[in-house]
């Protein structure tokens with residue numbers, strides 16, 4: 277799994293919509309890619325904050341910013 281594929285699965289991952297094999301790939305990717313691990317962690321924290329405030333819709337703008345940041349880092353790191 278590449279960083280791009282990881283990011284494309286991220287929404288489904290948090291929606292609980294990914295298959296077990298995809299889930300395993302996501303978990304394998306974050307183990308070897310620290311950038312994506314940070315994204316996963318940040319996204320998880322952000323979602324929990326939103327849920328506490330009873331806002332269930334994850335803001336698209338924030339997601340796009342996260343994606344842009346991770347792609348910048350990952351392209352430099354050649355993961």
Ligand SMILES: [Zn+2]
Nearest residue numbers: 279309312355
């Ligand atoms: Zn990655």
